[in-house]
Amino acid sequence: MIGALLAAPTALVTDNWWDIRDLSNLSGAILDLIEDAGGPGWLTYVVGALLGTLGIVSFIGGVAIINIWIERRVVGRMQSRLGPNRVGPFGLLQPVADAIKLMQKEVLQPRVADGLVFTVAPIAFTVPGIALLAVIPWGRNMVLADLDVGIVFLFAMSSLAALAVFIGGYGSNNKYALFGSMRVIAMLVTYEIPIVLSLLGVVMFAGSMNLNQIVLFQADNWLFLIMLQPLAFLIYFLSSSAELNRTPADLAEAESEIAGGYHVEYSGMKFGLYYAAELINAVAVSTIIATVFLGGWWLYKIDEIVPGWMIVIGKIYAVYFVFIWTRGTLPRFRIDQLLAFAWKWMTPMAIINILLVAGEVVLWEETGWSAGLLLPLYIAINGAMTAVLIVAWVRVMAPKFQRYPDRPRMYDGIDVPSLPAPASIGPTAPGAAPARRATV
């Protein structure tokens, strides 16, 4: 049996149950068992769905725990410190310890808080993150819900999260939480538009909104969509990092400003749920990027040997590392700069990208030239266009900070210009210049 497994690197995935490269064989075998045992029709349907959800929920549960550890270690290494290494070997049990601590902590609820909303909010915030994964194809025929409107389903779920976060902040009836939730809503609503527009470009190329079709498109044309659509990838990455409240856009729980944002009043497992939800949403967005832009379970012929779902997990962690990386280094935008960035930079660029892609797709459909000739040409065009557009946009829209050099000037002695004293000195001296706004 092992021989067959090893001898079949080139053979397509065999369909006997122990071939773990495609888990759908396993679930298929279980369903056949029920069938042979004479179970009613709807039972196999229900059990099939249950098996799928069981797989996804266990994946997301495990990943949420492991990611706490990975994130703290990686950010630790970036800050030239070790990160958790006390609890268990290499600190691996640290997330488990955190989870247990959070579970046994008492859940405080402020007296003035609104009970129903206060409890529903964290749950409503976690569920969309998990539901997002139902649509992701993990293998050639390993997908829980092969929706034909996969991409729109992803947008729907992320917009639900916005409402949940807002009522969480509102429910806890605390000034800082209100700030946090107002900021979150402004940000999420603003950043949904660039997200939708950027993925539109991808859908136009792939010709279908079904995620499995998108992966198959990339498999057939032997390229990743990130090469074809670098601008869409950039826009999607930046807007989703804003949507996930991760630096450089973690406005919602900006510790230094509004200490804790929307989950400031939460404690115990409710806060644990918010904390896990953030990680789950981050993983969900990384999976979307991995599937749509980096080719899901397909990887240049390797997916026959290595199981598809392992490739997807590898890509998830590649994208997730970049999220951690930006979180470790970049400071935070201010709320008005962030919103201006979305309206004045991301949305127009996404629209230009869609126009270009429309032209290319029409050219491809009408002329009917072979993909082999056109696609490399498109890759070159799109890459050049991305670079040109970004440089031009920076030149046109960038705030004029450069009027002062970045480094101070050096004096070797004291030099005090003789200045008239400000005319009249009230409590607020008129000498103070009005705050010149840094318009973005």
Add this chain to the structure above:
Amino acid sequence: MAIKSDLVEVNIGPQHPSTHGVFRMVAIIDGERIVDVKMVVGYLHRSMEKLAEERTYTQNIPFTDRMDYLAAMTGNLGYVLSVEKLAGVEVPERAQYLRTIFAELQRIASHEMATGAFINDCGAWQTPVMWCFRDREKVLDLFEMVCGARITTNYMRIGGVAFDIPDEFLPALDRLINDDLPRRFEELEQLIVGNEIILMRARDVGIVTPELAINASLSGPMIRSAGIAWDIRKADPYCVYDRVNFDIPVGYNGDSYDRMVIRIEEMKQSLRIIRQCMSDLPAGPHKVDVPLALRPPAGEAYSRVESPKGELGFYVVSDGSSAPYRWHVRPPSLINLTVLREMTVGQTIADAIVTLGSIDINVGEVDR
């Protein structure tokens, strides 16, 4: 027609992650814009000036550590210089060089803390803070090697320094100054200086005009960021500052970004000073012995030192007895806060936090 929104009073502090200690800022805000700021200080007031009147001149030295606990060496130095001026004590050459070296090391440690905290207020999630703290730890190790304490050093004495440096101090200092810190500062600069997001967050935030800077008697990075080249080490040189050459950085726009960049540049100038002091460090006694219950002649003296926060002055009045009759400290942090209202009104809360971070106050010195 603007949306009518009523004013909300928000307490920033005293228990707040970014107010550098127990400092409370009551902001009246309209939406996110600040309409008025009221400062509440005094949470850390230990009335040191009253206590000092009960102790001899030597017993007062530990007070200066605990005032600006991030720059204890410069605190000691300031007080000791004023008493020496009052009592006319001559300090040996070696002590003067050692004092300069430790004052500059303390400036590096304090500026590391200030820059790290400032970037943390801008929102960078702890990474620059950790880098700055790692370098600051190295400097504190040197302090520990010399006087046993890292923060409250209590190292200067009237007439010199408490202990001479051990033999392994100079090689450790040489390794730190010449091949470790320059690389670290380079790393820090690449991460921060010219970083677009920090430019967007810190440029044109918390602006001080030159006229206001002079009139509000600001000092240190605050007055230099407004474009006025004023540094006590140049204007009124003490110790060996007249024998070493170094530059003072001056900003253009008087905003938070200028202050941050000035602090980084000052750290690099401190390296230059320490190198020159190390090369011509003379031998000889490290202290002139002064009676423990020194009785300076009746009179008064005001002397000042360029501490990392600004001009730290000591006004000591003596009535001939062994305890100072009056012991007043010019607190640069408190006086730099005079313009907090002018800098933050009209800006958002996020800017106010960044401005407060850029002023770099130390609540121990504000409240004394």
Add this chain to the structure above:
Amino acid sequence: MPHAVTVTLPGQAVAERIRSSLPPAVRDATDGYVVLEPAHAFEAMQFIRDDEQLDGKYLVQLCSVDMITRIDVVYHIASLAQNHIIEVKVPADHEQPEVPSVTPIWVGAKLQEREVYDLMGVVFTGHPELTRLFLWDKFPGHPLRKDFMALPGGQKPGLSQFPKQVPGQTGGEFRPRVPGTGE
């Protein structure tokens, strides 16, 4: 250029300069400082700041000293351009100390005057917002005054090993040490 050193202008020169335009303002002058009449202190300060020769545009620091018979408010005013310092004292009565505020001249004095009011009890007329800076409003008395006794019964804390008290002073009323006598 040669290393500048901050010069402390002798009191007599400053007094001459002030008397040239405000004769009654100066009470007396020693080589270290100038003593101003409280009544004309504000105009004198205004003159110090606006005069080209004195050019006192930078208020270095402001504090008060309790001289038992009176309370001196000490100002150090500097000119950054010409790099010199002037020390000016304004005496005020010990029971009801009343000194014109210089905040309209230098904004820097705003917080320092509040601190002096808080700890020494000197009332600065004309100060925009004269409230206590460190202590809470209903704090009894002003701690930095010499007669503010830290311990009941007149016992002074500290300095037990350096006998400073005059025999018989332990307990009972407080006999101030008059400065200058060194006893």
Add this chain to the structure above:
Amino acid sequence: MIDDAGIVVAFWILSATTVICALMVAAARNLIHAVLFLALTFVGVAGIYIVLSADFVAVVQVLIYAGAVGVLMTFAIMLTPGADRLNSSTVFQAPALVLSALVLAVIVFVALDTEWAISDRQAFSATARSLGEAFLKPYIVPFEVASVLLAAAMIGAIVLSREEPEDERAA
């Protein structure tokens, strides 16, 4: 596909939740709870669309209604100053009940009386592609007119709620 039993069961569950949530919207004491139940009703309606195999409309329903309109409602409640957050009981409760009972009666009568042309169930067909073509081929004009109208409305909203920048106010 499963046989009819699953569909019928799903339909009854979904419509039951939708109706209950709709009632709760009216009966909830707190306005924010009302908005939450409103969002739940929209999700219930989306479920019913799925049962009718209109998958694109269902997902868009969740996206537009549950996501955007829910947030819009909460914002509206938050930003109206002085609006007390409780469903105050007004004097019109009785007449409102009577009116709604009447409307319910009419709907039930119409539903029972007319013969619906009940077609047999086809397989679960994907509707997204056909919807797209319908938008751009036969109904291109109304689609463009609608988008122009929406753009105009958006620009109007921005102009209305824009705070005059300082210099204009000063001029």
